[in-house]
Amino acid sequence: MRVQKKSHCPSCNEQSVFSGGGVNHWLHGILSVMTFGFWAVIWLYITFFSKRAKNYTCDTCGTTIMLTG
């Protein structure tokens, strides 16, 4: 699920639209296979943690920041 949020971008130094809010399960699935399941532990941690703080990417410059909610 992609979410769009307005927030201050430290790179653009102005209010910008950020999109994100979802965990990239495809990427984590591939990493889990490559690390023989080890990454699945980190994946679960990220999935749990991302309920509080999520990665959002600035639509203007591509900077990734953490936003809550």
Ligand SMILES: [Zn+2]
């Ligand atoms: Zn930006």
